Amino acid sequence: MATTTGSTSANPKVNYKYRRNKARQEMRAHVTSFAMMIFLTLIAFIMVMSGFDKYYVFPVLLLLAGIQVVLQLYYFMHMSHKGHGAVALFLYSGALVALIVIITFMTIVWW
Amino acid sequence: MSTVVQKKGFFPVLWDYLTTVDHKKIAILYLISGGFFFLVGGLEAMVIRIQLAVPDSNFVSAGLYNEILTMHGTTMIFLAAMPLLFAFMNAVVPLQIGARDVAFPFLNSLGFWLFFFGGIFLNLSWFLGGAPDAGWTSYASLSLASEGHGIDFYVLGLQISGAGTLIAGINFLVTIINMRAPGMTYMRMPLFTWSTFVASALILFAFPPLTVGLFLMLFDRMFGANFFDHTMGGNTIIWEHLFWIFGHPEVYILILPAFGIFSEIFATFSRKRLFGYSAMVFATVLIGFLGFMVWVHHMFTVGLGPTANAIFAVATMAIAVPTGVKIFNWMLTMWGGSIKFTTPMLYAVAFIPSFVAGGVTGVMLAVAAADYQYHDTYFVVAHFHYVIIGGVVLGLLAGTHFYWPKMFGTMLNETLGKVTFWLFLIGFHLTFFIQHFLGLMGMPRRIWKYLPNQGLEVGNAISTVGAFFMAAGVLVLIYNIIITQVRNERVGNDPWGDGRTLEWAIASPPPFYNFKQLPLVRGLDPYWIEKMEGNDRMTPAEPIGDIHMPNNSFIPFVMSLGLFIAAFGAMYQVDWRASDGAEYGWAIPVLVIGMLITIGSMAVRSLKDDHGYHVHKEDLEKDDEEGGRL
Ligand code: HEM
Numbered sequence: 001m002a003t004t005t006g007s008t009s010a011n012p013k014v015n016y017k018y019r020r021n022k023a024r025q026e027m028r029a030h031v032t033s034f035a036m037m038i039f040l041t042l043i044a045f046i047m048v049m050s051g052f053d054k055y056y057v058f059p060v061l062l063l064l065a066g067i068q069v070v071l072q073l074y075y076f077m078h079m080s081h082k083g084h085g086a087v088a089l090f091l092y093s094g095a096l097v098a099l100i101v102i103i104t105f106m107t108i109v110w111w
Numbered sequence: 112m113s114t115v116v117q118k119k120g121f122f123p124v125l126w127d128y129l130t131t132v133d134h135k136k137i138a139i140l141y142l143i144s145g146g147f148f149f150l151v152g153g154l155e156a157m158v159i160r161i162q163l164a165v166p167d168s169n170f171v172s173a174g175l176y177n178e179i180l181t182m183h184g185t186t187m188i189f190l191a192a193m194p195l196l197f198a199f200m201n202a203v204v205p206l207q208i209g210a211r212d213v214a215f216p217f218l219n220s221l222g223f224w225l226f227f228f229g230g231i232f233l234n235l236s237w238f239l240g241g242a243p244d245a246g247w248t249s250y251a252s253l254s255l256a257s258e259g260h261g262i263d264f265y266v267l268g269l270q271i272s273g274a275g276t277l278i279a280g281i282n283f284l285v286t287i288i289n290m291r292a293p294g295m296t297y298m299r300m301p302l303f304t305w306s307t308f309v310a311s312a313l314i315l316f317a318f319p320p321l322t323v324g325l326f327l328m329l330f331d332r333m334f335g336a337n338f339f340d341h342t343m344g345g346n347t348i349i350w351e352h353l354f355w356i357f358g359h360p361e362v363y364i365l366i367l368p369a370f371g372i373f374s375e376i377f378a379t380f381s382r383k384r385l386f387g388y389s390a391m392v393f394a395t396v397l398i399g400f401l402g403f404m405v406w407v408h409h410m411f412t413v414g415l416g417p418t419a420n421a422i423f424a425v426a427t428m429a430i431a432v433p434t435g436v437k438i439f440n441w442m443l444t445m446w447g448g449s450i451k452f453t454t455p456m457l458y459a460v461a462f463i464p465s466f467v468a469g470g471v472t473g474v475m476l477a478v479a480a481a482d483y484q485y486h487d488t489y490f491v492v493a494h495f496h497y498v499i500i501g502g503v504v505l506g507l508l509a510g511t512h513f514y515w516p517k518m519f520g521t522m523l524n525e526t527l528g529k530v531t532f533w534l535f536l537i538g539f540h541l542t543f544f545i546q547h548f549l550g551l552m553g554m555p556r557r558i559w560k561y562l563p564n565q566g567l568e569v570g571n572a573i574s575t576v577g578a579f580f581m582a583a584g585v586l587v588l589i590y591n592i593i594i595t596q597v598r599n600e601r602v603g604n605d606p607w608g609d610g611r612t613l614e615w616a617i618a619s620p621p622p623f624y625n626f627k628q629l630p631l632v633r634g635l636d637p638y639w640i641e642k643m644e645g646n647d648r649m650t651p652a653e654p655i656g657d658i659h660m661p662n663n664s665f666i667p668f669v670m671s672l673g674l675f676i677a678a679f680g681a682m683y684q685v686d687w688r689a690s691d692g693a694e695y696g697w698a699i700p701v702l703v704i705g706m707l708i709t710i711g712s713m714a715v716r717s718l719k720d721d722h723g724y725h726v727h728k729e730d731l732e733k734d735d736e737e738g739g740r741l
């Protein structure tokens with residue numbers, strides 16, 4: 001017990017130093033991904049404002065949006081942490097089902 | 112005993128059920144209300160069959176026939192089959208995984224009350240100007256043209272009860288992921304738990320499209336939008352897509368839990384481990400997945416073109432493969448087993464050929480080119496009754512007999528059970544087998560009357576006779592239930608003597624906290640394993656300690672009641688606007704008041720802390736000495 005004095009954790013088994021280290025790493029990941037997201041948003045704005053062809057802009061915008069969603073989920077909504085297997089499974093199967101529906105509509109239903 | 116009060120008398124019991132958050136009591140609520148709606152839907156079915164018994168009949172008028180037909184289908188799917196399945200899921204799944212309750216007991220109760228009020232709302236249409244009359248599929252071109260408030264009742268009622276279903280589905284997902292007892296790995300979960308898990312995932316993904324569809328329909332009908340009106344730039348086919356993107360997974364939401372119940376019964380009464388357990392799990396998941404890729408098979412004749420039809424035809428036929436895997440595994444479970452033909456087992460054995468017949472016609476319908484011939488005839492009616500009655504309803508009846516002792520602590524009479532079985536089975540095949548041929552002879556589906564001398568008389572007469580057999584079977588079941596409860600002969604924890612899974616390891620019905628100590632699970636069929644090693648109970652995985660329990664709450668009832676009230680406002684504001692404010696002045700206030708009740712009770716729930724209470728260790732120990740009467 002004595003070794004864990006100073007820990008803010010409810011779990012005394014988790015070492016203070018280790019937790020600090022972990023928190024610092026996480027902070028770095030947060031900041032990095034935050035910077036990347038701002039950068040991506042900038043690209044999006046510039047792309048639209050400089051008037052590129054819309055058949056070029058649309059797919060790239062969608063791609064950038066997709067990347068942002070992933071960053072958001074993994075670095076800010078903790079999907080990179082352990083124990084999120086079920087969450088990921090449901091997220092991806094939901095996305096897959098939605099994707100199938102969209103593809104169906106775009107290709108064979110309303111081509 | 113301060114925490115536990117034995118309540119007596121009618122009103123205390125009623126209050127207890129109105130406020131309960133206990134999964135076992137919610138199961139009973141689902142069973143009673145689902146059973147009630149099953150009888151209502153059954154009555155409607157009898158009217159349909161009486162009308163069609165003879166040619167050119169005038170038992171009911173054309174308009175009333177449409178209403179009865181629509182309400183029969185809608186009631187049976189949404190208000191009878193689904194809640195009855197939820198009854199068994201609630202009663203059994205937490206016990207099977209060794210949990211003390213579901214993950215969110217409050218939400219469990221909310222899910223029930225939403226379903227209940229939605230169902231009541233839908234059925235009040237009978238007394239308030241006429242029921243919906245555009246079929247349970249409520250295709251937009253038909254339903255937008257329907258006069259009166261029938262379709263509005265359909266839209267609002269299903270919206271409310273659909274929210275309840277979605278909540279219940281999410282609750283089971285979280286429960287099964289998080290609340291399994293020590294040692295209960297995914298691949299040790301009983302098949303009923305597995306199928307509940309997959310069905311809940313299907314609910315999670317399938318109900319939102321229905322919600323969206325109903326919302327669009329609601330705006331089209333009640334607030335002047337034109338999503339489905341092609342004369343105003345809308346598209347009526349969108350409703351069909353949304354409905355069937357929901358609708359096909361829905362039929363698997365119904366059948367998978369029934370498969371689960373049968374899997375338990377086959378293993379129990381063959382007194383053998385389920386054959387090919389991992390293949391069964393895989394097939395269940397695969398069926399759930401493929402279920403999302405076949406919705407267009409309901410729309411082959413819409414004219415989406417040969418490419419769409421061909422792809423969806425092949426995808427549909429693919430589902431027959433995992434289904435076949437399951438059929439063979441059940442048969443191989445019986446193979447070499449020491450079979451006991453109890454009532455549940457009779458249902459299970461009869462289910463196999465009945466359901467296979469439905470699957471075969473399914474594959475026939477999946478041949479897109481041939482479906483142009485079958486579509487909208489009695490052939491389709493025969494198909495889906497073979498899968499739904501031969502699969503789901505037989506499963507529900509089997510489950511009723513199988514799990515009755517666990518839910519109520521009494522055993523339904525086996526002789527009467529077998530009488531019900533034979534009456535129902537014979538009646539079912541009499542009613543629906545002949546309908547295949549009526550369909551092939553060209554009798555259209557959803558038809559009010561037919562003319563004499565077209566060769567349709569004999570078939571229809573036979574079909575009606577069969578329906579009376581089924582009704583007789585149900586009456587015997589009701590009689591059985593009544594005498595069983597009146598006699599009230601209590602049974603022990605494993606009344607069938609061959610229980611394999613955890614629910615049979617504790618008392619019938621279980622104490623309100625389920626497991627005094629969470630059990631340690633040492634493999635598939637954990638209770639069987641302990642019995643084979645000569646133990647009469649499960650090895651506990653924890654010392655006796657305080658048990659944390661949720662408090663009862665009246666809030667779910669009030670929250671659902673609010674939506675129920677608001678729905679009337681939403682509906683009659685149409686007339687208020689149509690009359691330029693001259694009449695129905697109360698509509699908007701009622702809408703607002705209803706919403707305020709719901710939002711207010713949500714606020715109370717969020718702001719007021721409710722930490723539940725503890726059943727103390729001392730009480731549990733004392734209880735042991737007194738013979739477990741807590
Ligand atoms: C081998 C598996 C199955 C196949 C290949 C299959 C195929 C089909 C097809 C192609 C139709 C459309 C027929 C038409 O309208 O022309 C249909 C209708 C229907 N099926 Fe199935 N099916 C299968 C299993 C099931 C199951 C398990 C259920 C329910 C438990 C079910 C319930 C229904 C219902 C309710 C309809 C009619 C919907 C309506 O128009 O009101 N089917 N099936």
Ligand SMILES: [Cu+2]
Binds near residue numbers: 359406408
């Ligand atoms: Cu289907």
